Amino acid sequence: MSTLLDVKGLVAGYGGIPALHGVEFNLEEGGVTTLLGANGAGKTTTLRALCGMIRARGEATFAGKRLIGMQTEDIVRLGIAHVPEGRGTFTRMSVEENLQLGAMTRRNGSDIKQDIERVYDHFPRLRQRRAQQAGTLSGGEQQMLAIGRALMLRPRLMLLDEPSFGLAPLVVREMFHILAALNRDEKVSMLLVEQNASLALSLADTAYLLETGRIVTSGPAAQIREDEGVRRSYLGY
Amino acid sequence: MELLGQQILAGIATGAIYACMALAVVMIYQAIDHLNFAQGEMAMFSTFIAYQLMLWGLPYWVAFPITLIVSFIGGVLIDRVVFKPIHDAPILSHVVVFIALLAILNSTAGFIWDFTVKSFPSPFGSAPLFGSSLISAHQAGMIGVTLLLLVLLFVFFRYTRIGLSMRAAAANPASARLVGVRVGWMNALGWGMAAAIGAIAGILIAPVVFLEPNMMISILLYGFAGAVLGGLTSPAGAVLGGFLVGIVENLAGTFIPVIGGELKLPIALMLIVAVLVFKPSGLMGRTVVQRV
Numbered sequence: 021m022s023t024l025l026d027v028k029g030l031v032a033g034y035g036g037i038p039a040l041h042g043v044e045f046n047l048e049e050g051g052v053t054t055l056l057g058a059n060g061a062g063k064t065t066t067l068r069a070l071c072g073m074i075r076a077r078g079e080a081t082f083a084g085k086r087l088i089g090m091q092t093e094d095i096v097r098l099g100i101a102h103v104p105e106g107r108g109t110f111t112r113m114s115v116e117e118n119l120q121l122g123a124m125t126r127r128n129g130s131d132i133k134q135d136i137e138r139v140y141d142h143f144p145r146l147r148q149r150r151a152q153q154a155g156t157l158s159g160g161e162q163q164m165l166a167i168g169r170a171l172m173l174r175p176r177l178m179l180l181d182e183p184s185f186g187l188a189p190l191v192v193r194e195m196f197h198i199l200a201a202l203n204r205d206e207k208v209s210m211l212l213v214e215q216n217a218s219l220a221l222s223l224a225d226t227a228y229l230l231e232t233g234r235i236v237t238s239g240p241a242a243q244i245r246e247d248e249g250v251r252r253s254y255l256g257y
Numbered sequence: 258m259e260l261l262g263q264q265i266l267a268g269i270a271t272g273a274i275y276a277c278m279a280l281a282v283v284m285i286y287q288a289i290d291h292l293n294f295a296q297g298e299m300a301m302f303s304t305f306i307a308y309q310l311m312l313w314g315l316p317y318w319v320a321f322p323i324t325l326i327v328s329f330i331g332g333v334l335i336d337r338v339v340f341k342p343i344h345d346a347p348i349l350s351h352v353v354v355f356i357a358l359l360a361i362l363n364s365t366a367g368f369i370w371d372f373t374v375k376s377f378p379s380p381f382g383s384a385p386l387f388g389s390s391l392i393s394a395h396q397a398g399m400i401g402v403t404l405l406l407l408v409l410l411f412v413f414f415r416y417t418r419i420g421l422s423m424r425a426a427a428a429n430p431a432s433a434r435l436v437g438v439r440v441g442w443m444n445a446l447g448w449g450m451a452a453a454i455g456a457i458a459g460i461l462i463a464p465v466v467f468l469e470p471n472m473m474i475s476i477l478l479y480g481f482a483g484a485v486l487g488g489l490t491s492p493a494g495a496v497l498g499g500f501l502v503g504i505v506e507n508l509a510g511t512f513i514p515v516i517g518g519e520l521k522l523p524i525a526l527m528l529i530v531a532v533l534v535f536k537p538s539g540l541m542g543r544t545v546v547q548r549v
Contacts, residue, residue: 092435108429110432117421
């Protein structure tokens with residue numbers, strides 16, 4: 021495996037107040053890496069910095085390209101699909117229009133049609149609701165739509181920000197099954213940010229622990245799961 | 258009864274003016290999520306450009322497309338030069354700039370072309386339609402052009418990728434960027450299109466109200482009324498609203514003695530207030546259903 025994303029000394033913040041103080045991690049091609057941490061540790065900020073939604077300093081290299089300083093619109097064109105916190109649904113548009121928007125950077129119309137069908141195969145509920153206004157979907161369905169929209173890019177890397185947020189446990193389980201399948205079958209690499217640590221560790225192969233804007237622990241997911249400090253603070257047993 | 262029918266027909270004829278303006282208003286609202294108070298003056302200025310081109314000896318059908326292109330470019334430039342830098346500023350800053358733009362365009366037009374009233378040719382001729390004195394060939398042509406524009410816009414926004422991108426950029430800029438839509442250019446395109454549609458409106462309205470720098474001030478209010486009545490999110494609603502405002506104005510002027518000609522404008526404003534109070538989304542505007 022080769023390194024797909026390499027982050028070094030990432031510094032970013034809001035209104036001059038830094039939230040990240042030199043975050044370092046890397047992500048293997050085809051792997052699932054998770055960033056764990058409490059509220060305010062800098063997980064979302066890291067994802068936002070990586071796709072140019074906020075200004076950042078430091079190094080972030082994706083498949084040989086330097087991301088820092090690039091426009092969000094151009095970062096997307098490298099094959100990085102961000103599934104944002106709050107899902108970023110286009111609420112007034114139909115489900116299908118949301119999916120079409122996900123393929124906005126692609127040109128081949130018949131490929132796009134096929135991919136829409138493939139997303140519907142992964143998420144049959146979305147097929148039933150294809151003409152429905154997206155804002156009327158349930159939270160779980162909107163999260164599926166957000167993931168489906170990201171898939172429409174045919175991404176090399178998906179950035180997932182709290183996909184379990186606000187969802188019922190059963191829906192969360194279904195969601196993570198699908199994510200695992202996508203990683204396995206479609207070879208999409210994933211960077212997963214989660215508060216639900218045990219869930220994230222079940223999907224990820226590598227984990228980093230973020231505390232107040234710094235990486236404090238890292239290692240294979242299985243090993244992090246056994247870590248005494250992580251267990252007490254984040255897994256609760 | 259015959260009087261009623263005649264007044265409705267006359268109302269539709271006047272309403273075509275408002276419908277055209279309302280369409281331009283909604284167009285820019287879709288693109289930038291704000292009401293553009295300078296929309297009327299932009300249309301007026303475009304009409305003067307067409308006037309100037311014809312003064313230089315160009316035939317109508319050459320001057321017309323050139324005016325549209327110049328207006329489109331002007332709209333894009335206004336966005337790039339004025340509105341892009343203040344993009345994140347609060348809405349009041351935008352309103353102030355809209356008003357500044359209104360004043361600048363108005364006095365610049367007055368400075369270049371002075372404030373005397375000028376006649377403006379119609380491509381449809383001014384003869385009465387079918388011998389009826391209530392609706393002229395020009396007004397009928399105007400209704401036709403407005404409806405055609407509406408259909409073209411509907412197709413553009415509903416069935417083209419760039420139309421979809423524009424809607425996405427207006428509705429949710431952050432998400433639109435995350436799927437790779439170049440939001441800044443979509444705004445610029447929206448401005449360009451609104452300016453071009455405004456130019457069409459101005460060129461069609463000028464033969465009726467005559468060309469002068471203040472020609473659009475009351476018409477823009479009627480246009481706003483039409484847009485609000487029909488629903489700011491719906492181009493079809495805006496056109497319908499424009500026609501309705503024309504009809505209501507005419508009927509009230511004829512059948513309610515105190516209103517006459519003097520109090521027609523307040524009717525438009527009362528209509529805006531009434532719609533905003535009782536049905537804020539307008540007749541055809543989509544009520545946003547959202548789970549929280």
